[in-house]
Amino acid sequence: MTEIEPDQPNSARIYNYMLGGKDYFPADVAAAQKLIKASPYFQPASKENRHFLRRAVQYLTGLGITQFLDIGTGLPTNGNVHEVAPDSRVVYVDNDPVVLIHAQALMADTDRVRVVAGDVRDPKHILTDPTVRDFLDWDQPIGLLMISVLHFVSDEDGAHEAVAQFRDAMPPGSYLAISHGSLDGFEEERGEKIEKVYQRSTQQASLRPKAGILRLFGDCPLVEPGLVSIPRWHPDGVTEGVPPERIGIYGGIGQMSSTGV
Template structure:
């Protein structure tokens, strides 16, 4: 049985001894789809940043508020890149009737997503890499699911900080933006180097050993990712500050900067 599990893991193309950003996030959210290496890496960061669990919850909560806002604005199509492991409050659950394309490159994420999300409403699960936006936009499954002549909500939730500067994060977002029709939206959250210095240093160090390094950016760089979009109120803010509900503020009595990430929603005119 042990040998069978090992062969299955190898066939999926992942190493359980290398921390995965998707499984780290799952652990921080209290999920069950992670391995000892993921838990060990997360605990290393939590030693200096105990607020990281609350920050992960805040990121998931922002995604939920963003999707509800976008659905309320009349958007009926969502492109969720770097979707991560399925959790409570998936996009198709928050925007009933919408067409949703979930994209990830992690083989474990894809297995879970295809098992749990495919066939749930108008959902499609696609293997794709954010760093290759042209290929993603040409993917036949994406083109079948989404009509790019109509508004699409592009969701980049807690994923752009896994794109290194050498991969051209601004160019990636611009390529995706240019494919969107007027009236489309970008919802983005991004870990920031404006957080506590010791948190930034430790998190960056730990993620060097994961399947994707961490590149935290300052407010100006993150704001630049919204070029070509007009930010809706309240603009680019800390995670719990974006149109919060009462529960979103409970974990951050030391201030919203404890959420460690900035977020915003922009509209393409």
Template sequence: MSDEGFPVEQIDTSRPHPARMYDYYLGGWDNYEVDREAADRVIELFPSIRPSARANRGFLQRATRFVTEQGIRQIIDIGTGIPTSPNTHETAQALSPEVRVAYVDNDPIVAAHAGARLTGTGNTGFFLGDVREPETILDHPTIRELIDFEQPVALLLVAVLHFVTDKEDPARLARILGDALPAGSYLVLSHGTADFFPDGSQTKAAKVYEGATATVNLRPHAEILPFFDGFDLLDPGLVQVPLWRPAPGDPVPDADELRRTGTFYGGVGYKA
């Protein structure tokens, strides 16, 4: 259910792309030399990025299972990134095969993989879109085909708003998207922070992204909380992602583990 045809030359291989760098952090192969070089510089400056990326991925999967268990049957996943299994639809549809998922990303290389990995069922679709243009996303034909805005929706903004600058007003973008959702919907959000790294190593690593297609804008807890305006933040609140409802049997992260994976805050909000 993807109609995103595009010429190969649209894939920018001259500058690193955050989605492809993230794929590299996760151990994937869908990246270019320019992405690996930039990612290796980040890893050198901030070795915690790799375990943090894996922790963020775990948060995405747990939160997706949670909203599905609450009865959500339609999901909008903005900032999908390079597909890494289990994907959002695989996680949700393992619990309920009728869950519909609309994937959105601004990188054509993600579209190149969408047909093989994201849109293999009748309940999934993908299109190129940018979180900075929320109205375009909400009005896209793929959204209108898959998502019924009369019924509750889960909106996933996982590790995407830190690529939006203050000037571009991420709180406004989150509000526009959240306002479009009916009561009973959920917001799943994670965001990069430097709160737990006073040595400045994470901030230095973030500067590597100044040569990429999008900069990283790390924010403190108090600046991320407003992204949940219009939603009731569920327990345990906005926390380091390993602390968000670890799965039964998962080891409780100790202080050392949290130091290694403290790059992201994560939380889930409910729209009453």
């Protein structure tokens, strides 16, 4: 599990600040301000990412998905998965102790949510966790959510291999939702500034181009409209009003057809 380092920026706490939360330290605020300076669209992009999560979960519940495995959930804020899908079972997974403490406290009053410690880079640990195995019904489809987590896992750290292990373990009829940061469309100077901020944080970013993000879905067929800038994925009128090409986050959902574990 990642240790709490209040003097070093942390991606989950930066994201919480961007969303208007309250669970962050001065180092996180300073890093967030540098990101906003590098790109004035960074904060609305964070909110657009939250809108994408809501729409993705709503889409999946509309298909009959009633259970979710949310990897790299981040600090709880408005619009958590169990709030968007109140009749579903949800397992939240994160490796940040601050996230786990807050999530466990928030979920204490519900019997439809579980919170476990785990790292996306170690699929076996998550998939064999007793809570994950027993709380979810592995004979029924699962909505696997990887929202803004995979751009913190480099190719060298096995991002593609890790996602493949999760895909292979899911029951037939499951779906994989991914949102992922990218520097596509950004000027080189702005991209370098964004990457520099994350180099000083507890999680360094690997902001892949669209083609690299598509590879994370493996052979999963993507539902319409495919992998697109997140404001363009099933828009419902709730938006931050930023041009989609300036958001810097792609999102999509793929259907998995594995036989499970």
